[in-house]
Amino acid sequence: MSLDFSPVFTSWHFLLGGIGDTLALSALTIALSLLLGGAIGLARCYGPSGLRWALIFYIDSMRSIPVLVVLVWTYFALPIVTGVTLPPFWAAASALTVHISAYVAEIVRAGITSVRPGQSRAAFALGMSRTQAIREIILPQALVRMLPALGSILSITIKDTAIAAVIAVPEYMNRSQTVAGQSFHPIEVFLAATVVYFAILFPVTRVVDIIYARFAYLGRS
Amino acid sequence: MNYDWSVVWRNADVLWEGTKVTVFLAVTTMAMAIPGGIALALMRLSGIRTLSIGSALFVEFFRNLPLILVIYTTYYILPVATGLRFSPIATAIVALSLNVSAYNSETFRAGIASIRQGQSDAGYALGMSRFRVMIDVILPQAVRRVLPVLASTWVSLFKDTSLVSVISVGDLAFESMRVRSQTFRVLEMLTAMAVIYWMLGYPQAKLVDWINNRYRVSE
Numbered sequence: 001m002s003l004d005f006s007p008v009f010t011s012w013h014f015l016l017g018g019i020g021d022t023l024a025l026s027a028l029t030i031a032l033s034l035l036l037g038g039a040i041g042l043a044r045c046y047g048p049s050g051l052r053w054a055l056i057f058y059i060d061s062m063r064s065i066p067v068l069v070v071l072v073w074t075y076f077a078l079p080i081v082t083g084v085t086l087p088p089f090w091a092a093a094s095a096l097t098v099h100i101s102a103y104v105a106e107i108v109r110a111g112i113t114s115v116r117p118g119q120s121r122a123a124f125a126l127g128m129s130r131t132q133a134i135r136e137i138i139l140p141q142a143l144v145r146m147l148p149a150l151g152s153i154l155s156i157t158i159k160d161t162a163i164a165a166v167i168a169v170p171e172y173m174n175r176s177q178t179v180a181g182q183s184f185h186p187i188e189v190f191l192a193a194t195v196v197y198f199a200i201l202f203p204v205t206r207v208v209d210i211i212y213a214r215f216a217y218l219g220r221s
Numbered sequence: 222m223n224y225d226w227s228v229v230w231r232n233a234d235v236l237w238e239g240t241k242v243t244v245f246l247a248v249t250t251m252a253m254a255i256p257g258g259i260a261l262a263l264m265r266l267s268g269i270r271t272l273s274i275g276s277a278l279f280v281e282f283f284r285n286l287p288l289i290l291v292i293y294t295t296y297y298i299l300p301v302a303t304g305l306r307f308s309p310i311a312t313a314i315v316a317l318s319l320n321v322s323a324y325n326s327e328t329f330r331a332g333i334a335s336i337r338q339g340q341s342d343a344g345y346a347l348g349m350s351r352f353r354v355m356i357d358v359i360l361p362q363a364v365r366r367v368l369p370v371l372a373s374t375w376v377s378l379f380k381d382t383s384l385v386s387v388i389s390v391g392d393l394a395f396e397s398m399r400v401r402s403q404t405f406r407v408l409e410m411l412t413a414m415a416v417i418y419w420m421l422g423y424p425q426a427k428l429v430d431w432i433n434n435r436y437r438v439s440e
């Protein structure tokens with residue numbers, strides 16, 4: 001079997017634009033998910049009980065529905081209900097954010113509950129208010145413990161953006177499909193995609209590991 | 222806008238067939254990926270350089286690629302590389318197994334590594350062989366720690382099977398979307414698909430939480 005990578009090189013400009021879209025979609029989704037997921041995680045732990053139940057239901061639902069289904073539903077079905085059609089990029093960004101925020105919220109909750117109850121009792125014993133205890137004592141310790149899991153959210157999000165190809169977001173996966181279909185060289189095009197995604201994701205996971213190893217000692221209690 | 226939900230009931234048999242394929246894919250993949258993961262983890266911990274580097278490369282490779290890309294690449298490469306014709310469902314199982322084996326390998330490795338050194342030292346002090354220490358001391362404790370992670374991986378796998386719809390495997394996602402394009406009942410079919418996944422996945426997610434509480438490590 002002989003490989004002919006020329007379609008990848010003739011379309012390099014088109015494919016390079018796909019990397020841009022992949023990174024833009026990833027960065028946007030990560031930023032929005034950290035904000036939304038952080039807020040949901042805090043409300044899930046400290047909010048009024050009615051809100052808490054609603055958020056648990058939302059989080060567990062997102063844990064049980066495939067991200068593909070969320071993407072497809074947001075892009076094709078939501079416009080029928082609302083009458084507003086989002087462009088693919090924004091539909092993907094909102095669907096991925098809704099999905100990944102649930103995971104971020106779970107990470108935030110796990111971090112907060114990992115801080116032993118003795119810590120907040122000691123804070124109260126020193127006369128701190130609930131807000132003070134949460135802000136000064138619990139969150140700083142919890143945050144360090146959340147870091148490795150939040151780091152893995154980075155690579156999970158980048159990988160999930162490839163699924164947005166299904167709703168025609170012109171990111172790298174989608175553009176690879178286009179080039180593969182036009183050139184009749186799918187093997188070469190997808191092998192190139194393998195190299196590209198690995199080159200993006202491997203440094204991300206490595207850097208997260210290195211950063212975490214440097215700060216791990218802060219999480220001990 | 223008028224909705225016609227009867228389309229869901231009229232195609233209930235198709236959705237049922239798709240659901241069966243989804244469950245079959247998840248079960249078969251896990252059945253392949255547990256031995257696969259154990260083999261990779263033991264290779265990694267074997268102390269034999271080539272085996273351990275090979276295992277590490279395999280794991281890092283598949284953990285750092287989007288699953289949908291692995292599915293596409295497998296779909297095109299597998300027939301060329303092996304010279305055999307693979308049905309879409311066999312291709313799907315190969316692609317999913319490669320991915321999940323890599324994750325399981327890390328789970329087993331972490332489980333084995335989490336057992337304190339003192340445990341194996343005590344085993345050696347009692348005159349046990351390296352093999353007996355692994356079988357009688359380390360593994361029984363490691364299994365308890367591995368179980369919750371395996372359960373989470375199972376739920377992820379169950380959801381990830383939906384991605385094989387891109388290579389025309391007739392799973393729940395594929396069948397729902399096929400009926401959607403035949404009937405133009407977009408909202409109804411996509412909502413039905415989401416609800417069926419939710420009904421199947423929600424109890425599993427809750428079960429994972431229960432297993433996590435049940436097997437919480439306390440030293």
